Amino acid sequence: MNPDLDRYEGVIGLEVHAEMLTASKIFCGCSAAFGAPPNDNTCPVCLGMPGVLPVLNRRVVEFAVRAGLAIDCRIARRNRWARKNYFYPDLCKGYQISQFELPICEGGYLDIHVDETTKRVHLTRIHMEEDTGKNIHDAHGDSSLVDFNRSGVPLLEIVSEPEMSSPAEAGAYLRKLRTLVQYLGICDGNMEEGSFRCDANVSVRLRGATELGVKVEVKNMNSFRAVEKAIAFELERQADTLDDGGHLVQETRLWDADREETRSMRSKESAHDYRYFPDPDLPPIILSEDFIETIRRALPELPDARRERFVSAFGLPAYDAEVLTSRRDLAEYFEAVVAAHGNAKAASNWIMGDIIRLIHERKLDDAPIITDWPVPAANLAALIALIDEGTISGKIAKTVFEEMLTSDESPRAIVERKGLVQMSDESAIQAVIDEVLAASPDKVAEYRGGKEKLQGFFVGQVMKATGGKANPPLVNKLLMAKLKA
Amino acid sequence: MTTPLHDLTLAEASARLRDGSVSSEDLTEAALARIAATDETWHSFITVSADEARATARAIDAQRQSGAAAGVLAGIPIAVKDVIATAGIRTTAASKLLEDFVPPYDATVTTRLKNAGAVIIGKANCDEFAMGSSNENSAYGPTRNPWDPTRVPGGSSGGSATAIAGRQAYGSLGTDTGGSIRLPAAYCGVVGMKPTYGRVSRYGVIAYASSLDQVGPFGRTVEDCARMLGVIAGHDPRDSTSVDRPVPDYHAALGGDAAGLRIGVPKEYFIDGMQPAVEGAVRAALDTLGGLGATTSDVSLPHTSYAVACYYILATAEASSNLGRYDGIRYGARQAADDGLASLYRNTRALGFGPEVKRRIMLGTYALSAGYYDAYYLKAQKVRTLIRQDFDRVFADVDVLATPVAPTTAFRLAEKTSDPLAMYLVDVFTNPASLAGLPAIVVPCGRDEAGMPIGLQLIGPPFGEELVLRAAHAFEQATSWHRERPPEPAGAAA
């Protein structure tokens, strides 16, 4: 770390925009699905044509309340819509329907774990708003193109207090938040496709100072790594600037992932005046206790609770439980394996080892929901069962696992086809042992003379002679009996 | 002597259609001929949808011959203000910016007219984006008052009023934000009605000030308005501010008498500088209503004089936001972007909008901007509360309020165009009911020394449409002002 940063501390707040997993848009009946041809998912409402009016999608409110309850926010029984006025080609009405002074959720917190310590990061607010369309740059020399398929897709804006001080804390907060919205089923959490976006408000101040420094808003980061790198860059830039006697300006800067630096936005309209006012087209939102309680009762098990259950019910180490619950799909995969075959510790070991390694290798870490697991949960469970019942050894299991990656066959079928069934017939093993010992009379003598570590040599010879199929505990037992005889 | 077809009221035309003595095609041709003969002078229409109208008329006639049930307005030529979207027929909002805009959707009121069998004869002229009190702000040229073409018809729904006064259509729709139906109705000597806010859907009605805009009917008689209101009123799931409550049978409310009606007369509506003929006609109308069994009493609405300031802050603030969508990207006349993207916006809006629209956008933007929001916008929202409370109080004691519509009769073209504030003050008696969201009707109640019509405004409590219709109908049945007609324009075939 830059030595300058020792004198300064970072002050970081994050604003996350999560696109909600609704079927239709927030204020019209257009599909909110990704991937349609340009402007196919549009209508007069989400194109902002003259005279048209918004009608609210109920599920948007449900999702916002679900998030608010999961994060321990205060849910505003009466909240309302506001118009945020500005001009941009992807904004079809000249204003965005959002919430301003009366958002649906306020307060709440997330506990994050960094360097063995737990830190509580408070939230300012959560509010609902509509997404804008998409400007496509550089398509043709002198023009840009606009696609309104995303215009009106519902967003949840989740704003933290400026309580994080390092890129690692920001990363931990963001991962925790993504895990949560995925658990809640309200957002797929895909940063690359832009359904989970993050802007960072970054400033530095002398360590111990209480006043906040000049705040810079950093945008255009489309992965967790980018957020961490951009914040690290920005903290250092600000510290360097101050140390060089320079002045910081309040501005918006864009993260350039190729050059790994932030740069000031060129557009002159930096001083925004959004002229928020209550949207006259939408009366206030009134939430009944009944509505809120129904959502509370239907909340799924949240990551923290699930982690604790994995420790208490399955006896897993805290670290394993943390990793396995870091994604809802991963936790569900684990539970599916255990449901099919009850050896939780073995399931955890396989997933923490081979499965996660393969997820990394296949670059599935940032996938919103992993569906193409390296092997189906039922097959992983069957493999563990084969070990537990003594049909194969752990070593053979690795071979079978590799085979499973390219084959649809069940582990048992693979074992049978390749003749990998463990040899547990005492007399057959005894015969092999006899052959091995007979072939190395000098080594047997040495062993009996006290060189006991030669036992490994004999085991290896037996395994080699049986193609690895001999049951290892049985080999050991019979070998000892013979040598000590 | 037989009445020319264009001289029939909507109710009379309906009766003739039912008894088979005329066809919708006859009525439509009569209306088109009348427009052809007179609109050069009055300029009630921006677009005449002759082909569509003829096709609809023929279809309705065929339906009627085959015995199919006919809607309330079946076969009746109706004019629609050009801020109301009509699928496939250009809808300009009287703005140059929307000169070629053809909406791919109907406003809900358009759909309701069509479902009732109406023949949409054309798109009525108005002030650009419904912003104005004289109809002089149309990018397509002003509409002129049929009673005296040197005078304005009132705005912003001027063309919708002149189409009725000039017998160019049997009924029309306008919109009223701060008086835009009532003022032209008064100036042109016809009946016009603004329903309670939320009674009629705003979907597809090009927004001026969303918390105030309402669609309403114009007709030659109260009965004609009641019929049209019954068609356009009702809950619309596409308008979140539309109210879900049953639509009464407005026609049944027209009992023809005023016995027992308690009429309040707010003293703040009779002000210094008012044209004596206007006050005289309204006072006389009160006597007439008294003679019909109504009781009248003086009441006070103490915040009346603040309504214009309050209205013009709120309406322009909302307008500045509502008109943000006109950027020349998805529709509308785009101007050359000589200096990149920012100039696309600046030029499109500078050349597409007329002076009054620009003024209101500027005013509204200012009222919402940082540092001024509390002093202007929030203050006006609070004053709106006081104005509503005034009405709440008096409606505890009276059924309807009777007032003049404007301090004077129709003024001359260009008389007020250089003084926007003077133009705004024309709305002094119509803005309060707008701010309070109340239903109000205007019926003709006299003429001044120059022969210009004077209107009587009857304001009801929220959803009190039946009360104001009943009072207006009783007055109308006892008088003959609604039967008077403007002179034929020079050169027009009578």
Added chain:
Amino acid sequence: MKIGPDDIRTVARLARLNLTPEEEASMVTTLDAILTYMETLNALDTTDIEPTAHIIDLETPWRADEVTNEANTEALLANAPARDGNHFRVPKIID
């Protein structure tokens, strides 16, 4: 003066309106008169008065989360001043 030429230029920029020098001058005069008139509201004490944003007492109604629109792209793009296939085309956007 409630409003001067500088304010007018700032507001015009916010509202994306190009004003000619004549328009600017006339805007100063007329808006100043109008804003001065609006000051009359200050005669009212509104300390404890709730602002009215909606004149009728309604809640935002909700619709079910259902896709009810089908693609109607050609009709919706028919009014576009400039297109590129099924995209709207605008002058180059510079961030």
